[in-house]
Amino acid sequence: MSVPPENGTSLSGAESLLHTLVACGVDTCFANPGTSEMHFVAALDAVPAMRPVLCLFEGVATGAADGYARMAGKPASTLLHLGPGLANGLAGLHNARRAQSSIVNIVGDHATYHLQYDAPLTSDIAGFARPVSDWVRRPASARALPGDVATAVACARRSPGQIATLILPADTAWAPAERIGLPETEMLPATTPESTLEHVAGLLRGPSRSAMLLRGDVLHGQGLQWAARIAARTGTKLFCDTFAPRIRRGRHHPVIERLHYRGDEVLRQLAAFDQLVLVGAEPPVAFFAYPGRPSWLVPPDCALHTLTLPREDGPDALERLADRLEAKTYCPPARLTVAAPQSDESLTPDSILRCVTIDLPEDAIVIDEGLTSTFPNYDLLDAALPHDHLNLTGGAIGSGIPLSVGAAVAAPTRKVVCLHGDGGAMYNLQGLWTQARERLDVITIIFANRAYAILEQELDRVGARVDGTRSRRLLDIGDPDLDWTALATGMGVAAERVTTVAAFRETFGRAIRATGPILIEAVIA
Amino acid sequence: MSVPPENGTSLSGAESLLHTLVACGVDTCFANPGTSEMHFVAALDAVPAMRPVLCLFEGVATGAADGYARMAGKPASTLLHLGPGLANGLAGLHNARRAQSSIVNIVGDHATYHLQYDAPLTSDIAGFARPVSDWVRRPASARALPGDVATAVACARRSPGQIATLILPADTAWAPAERIGLPETEMLPATTPESTLEHVAGLLRGPSRSAMLLRGDVLHGQGLQWAARIAARTGTKLFCDTFAPRIRRGRHHPVIERLHYRGDEVLRQLAAFDQLVLVGAEPPVAFFAYPGRPSWLVPPDCALHTLTLPREDGPDALERLADRLEAKTYCPPARLTVAAPQSDESLTPDSILRCVTIDLPEDAIVIDEGLTSTFPNYDLLDAALPHDHLNLTGGAIGSGIPLSVGAAVAAPTRKVVCLHGDGGAMYNLQGLWTQARERLDVITIIFANRAYAILEQELDRVGARVDGTRSRRLLDIGDPDLDWTALATGMGVAAERVTTVAAFRETFGRAIRATGPILIEAVIA
Incomplete structure (x- = not known):
């Protein structure tokens, strides 16, 4: 038309x-x-x-x-x-x-x-x-x-x-x-059939130990509340995918346990459950294959069921499921706290994430491509004020700076905090210039460990031994060290290098109160 | 095997x-x-x-x-x-x-x-x-x-x-x-048939005004001398493709006229010829289509002939053709000179290219992605000491920094000079870091006009009018200006910004005498 x-x-x-x-x-x-x-x-x-x-x-x-x-x-x-x-x-x-x-x-x-x-x-x-x-x-x-x-x-x-x-x-x-x-008639998401709801309700009412794996818009809208009610009513454990595209988190919001990046850990996370219900998610599989380790991460004695396919209306299905289960009450989790970093603590991913958690403003957007720096500290952010958390979804590293550009354009009144490894940030660093030109309200935190740290961790798991300098130099991105403050200012973005917790917290706090792009190079090497 | x-x-x-x-x-x-x-x-x-x-x-x-x-x-x-x-x-x-x-x-x-x-x-x-x-x-x-x-x-x-x-x-x-x-048996380039040589020799002996269009290894090895002898013997004019992958140029070397980037100019260059002989080249076509202008750039009354296809042995064919034509003498062109820039001249692509031409060391490798800055000043380099000239071949801009990395690794004893537009250099700027790590002997010259200048020139030709600020801002890469000295030093490459001819010549001369990577940001805005 x-x-x-x-x-x-x-x-x-x-x-x-x-x-x-x-x-x-x-x-x-x-x-x-x-x-x-x-x-x-x-x-x-x-x-x-x-x-x-x-x-x-x-x-x-x-x-x-x-x-x-x-x-x-x-x-x-x-x-x-x-x-x-x-x-x-x-x-x-x-x-x-x-x-x-x-x-x-x-x-x-x-x-x-x-x-x-x-x-x-x-x-x-x-x-x-x-x-x-x-x-x-x-x-x-x-x-x-x-x-x-x-x-x-x-x-x-x-x-x-x-x-x-x-x-x-x-x-x-x-x-x-x-x-x-003219716009074509909108294709609405498919409605989950009653029979599926009845089936899943039966499963969750039964004596089996149940878990749900959530992905898609159920993780950042009303669906999250329905899922939490179902969990409270039936004792179902809620998980999200390792690389959820967007998840609403923070104070008063349900705490959804993230599946681990490592397959062995996922199997451990799921070991206690007799059944896993997929809500807009695919069954968990290993990110990479590792010799002698499984790719399929559903434990052999855990039955797999599907509530909704990705193309279906997940929030609607969860609401109807909650109705069937008479799951009427949402109990927000107890208020979590994190320990404020001491000024004599060393600057580490952990101490940085605690600073971010404590000072993150309400309704911020956190873009997470911190990989080895943020994986182990992911849970801390559940104690922050409510915010959205966006992950690298497809493993093509370098997504953080571009994602932060797009998120800031879409949500100009919200503060964007981009957590990025230094190796990955080099892939699309040109996005800093667009942040400067468009005066986007983005704080980029570079975890500067001067290495492809994730590869160092992966070596053992794939059974490869790197014991020579020639191979080692392919994992090390020092010599020369990248100077992220120079790279950022070269594209018009204000930048500071910090090496202590006190300096990080002061700089981050100042960046939170200001408006416009800034980059903080946090030297954690 | x-x-x-x-x-x-x-x-x-x-x-x-x-x-x-x-x-x-x-x-x-x-x-x-x-x-x-x-x-x-x-x-x-x-x-x-x-x-x-x-x-x-x-x-x-x-x-x-x-x-x-x-x-x-x-x-x-x-x-x-x-x-x-x-x-x-x-x-x-x-x-x-x-x-x-x-x-x-x-x-x-x-x-x-x-x-x-x-x-x-x-x-x-x-x-x-x-x-x-x-x-x-x-x-x-x-x-x-x-x-x-x-x-x-x-x-x-x-x-x-x-x-x-x-x-x-x-x-x-x-x-x-x-x-x-084990290595497979090498597939040698195909040998051009005698009948083709005989045919082309006949064409060049005749009264028609002839031109040859050369591409591939005939432009940087012994083939170049054979082509020059044929030209001297028969009055054939030698052309090269606009974007020759590699061409040997400079003092004592034959001067090969480059086909222009603009189709109208190519038609003018070829207007005087009755026949065009292709040597490893495709027939000339326009880089882009422009409304009302031809894509096919062989003039209607110019006959097209092929001496060698790209997969054939071009130098061998030229040698055998020279034999047939008894083209025994190579007369090097008269020594060309360029005017040394005066210290009160303004810093322009022309004055920069004159400095480069005068001070270029023997056997340098020039990587050319200067586009609007180097197209009009291409001929100057024929007056330099002998060197190789490498072009952007496929139009995917951003090739200069990576090409200079590869050329410097392949030829570690030769000086590499990379001429690059500022917009294009942003696509693969990460290559500067590899120059630093590998201590590659590369001088990168950034023509900093703070614009996608080639697009400004193209607008008129495609019949588009840009008269508003919103469209204009998509061609302008100022606001904020890129600071190439910061970008380079951020990746471990020494860098200087110059705004005058005297400063450029001094800096370039120093870089020529030194070893290792350096970037010169030449502000020509």
Whole structure:
């Protein structure tokens, strides 16, 4: 469905595209444009409802779109320059797919008649796009474009969130399109059948020791309260996935135990249960395979059941399940406290996380790519004021800085705190510049241990021995040490290096009270 | 063909892989490893003939492998971490494919039995690899690995240079392989048939006005001299492609006119010729399509002929053609000079290129991703001492820093001078860290105009008008300005900002006399 523009003016494909995106509720574009996208760029002046955000690398654009979708609950678009531009954003899209985030990628291409000449920038864009996209289309013409854009948005919005990639030939952008696409009818998430609810209610009423594994929007909306009531009523233990895309945590909120990164620990966590009920989650599996250790992490005597699939309406299913179980009461957990760090304590991930927990403002957004620094200190944040916690979902490291860009754009009144390992932060450090340009309210904390510390921990588990300097140097990112204060200030972000707990707490407190981006390099080596 | 190791020790897949690479002449690996590559990393201590070079982003690794191949004339390997690691390197591989560089990618994957669980890092690695690879294989077992590695190297070495991608499941790396692969018989470049030589000789002897368009190894070896003799004998004009992967230039060397980036100019350059002979080159086409302008850049009354295809032995064909034409004499061009910049001149791309031309040491390697800064000043470098000139080949910007890493590793006794636009240099800036760690002898010159200047020039040509601040801000990378001296020192590379010609010349001269990486931010805004 499409309509002509109200004022009767002529519309190019690019203008139609922008108007259609806005009509379908997509009003933010994380962009790294090139020549083939110049008509899109020019059309921005005619469509002020679209907010363009320039990124200096495409991994920032796709990661920001992921962070935006997680916090806004709707898609942003990206704008990428042909195959190589999309390629630079693929790792971010991989993470976004694992986060079930909604994204509409606009990838410019050569004019249709130019492809036959195999000019240097020609490549198989659809080939690059398919492994990370639920939907890929190259509009047949400018006149087909408005409808295709509306379909792209509808597809991206489909529960639980999908990735739609629209390939936009330059001549489709500059030819007349004349019409604006209208939003397609929203595909609501599927409703969980009564029979499933009855079955699961029976399981939870019985004498078996039960656990639930939660993922998706049940972890950050009303569903969380329903899950907690069910847990209180039936004694069911609540778990979340190791890499939940977004989870609401902190004081008064139910404490959901996170499955461990290590498979042996997961088996230990689940050992006490006769049955595990999946709510929007996949069964737990090991992150990597390790020789002689299992990949499948459901204990052999634990029965697996499914309450909801990811595409189903999880909060609704939990509410109806709570009704059946007459689970009416939510008892908030006892108030947790963490010990304030002493000024003579050394600066460690633990002491840093305690500072963050104590001083985190209400409704902050915590982006967690701290890996070895934050895994063991994850639970501390349950004692903080209520906040949202966003994780690296697909294992493509370097997501933290881009996610923080997108989250801050989506939620401009909330403080974003990004916890990042130093090795991982190098992958998309260009996002700091976008934080500076857009004056985003982000505190980035770099855990500077000058190593790929997670690899050092993994060596033993994969049965590899690194006993020589040549191999050791591939895990060590010192020589030379990265100077994160220089890197941040080089992109316009204020930065401080701290080496003591007292300095960290003072700097973090000041950053919390201020507005705008700042980076704190916490030297924990 | 494979053999057991000489000392009869047991070999894992990873050890077999490394020994086989070395046996096949691949002794350098640009690596960004993860857990699934730990056995490869551990095996490095047992195979000291392999040099690992750590890169903090995969785009650096693939771009470095490209630069290495161009200078070493043989492949390096990359080591990449599953699908997302490969994805981050795809833009570099796109450029490498356009450069016809030889590369062997080793992409780690989950253990074969782990794939069924769709763990977070699982993705369609072969799907990502295919658009940029001439050959993709996942070995069936550790015992098949040595043979597959030898085939990968043979494939990469096939004329004119190919990209081979080997997907290495973790259990293939850690299982016993026991044997070492031996090099396959080298596939020599195809010999151009006599009939083709006779045909082209006839064309060049005739009265038609002739031009030759050269690409590939004819631009940097003995072929260049043969081409110059043919030109002198027959009056044939010599052209090179706009984005020649590598060309030998400078004093005493033939001056080869470069086809312009702009199609209108190419048509003007070729207007005087009745026939154009391709030597390892494709016919000239426009880099982008522009409304109302041609994509095909061979003038309608210019006949197109082919002396050699890219996979043929170009230098041999030129030598035999020179013999037929009795083209025995090479007359070096008259010595060119450039005016030394006056100290009161302003710092511009032109004055910078004149400084570089005058002070460039013999046998330097110039990496050129200066785009708007270097396109108009390209000819100046013909007056420099003899050197190699490497271009961005595939239009995926950000190649300069990685190329300079690879070129410096391949040619450690030669000075590398990397000319880079500021917008483009942000894509793979992490390569500066590898320059510092490996003490590479690279001078990086950043043309800091604080804009995507090439896009500003392209706007008009695509018929787009940008007259609003919102669109304008997508072309402007100021606000905040990048501080390249901070970015470089943050990664351990000495850096200076210069704003005058005198300061540039002094700094550049000092950098030429010193050894090791340095970055000069030349503010030309």
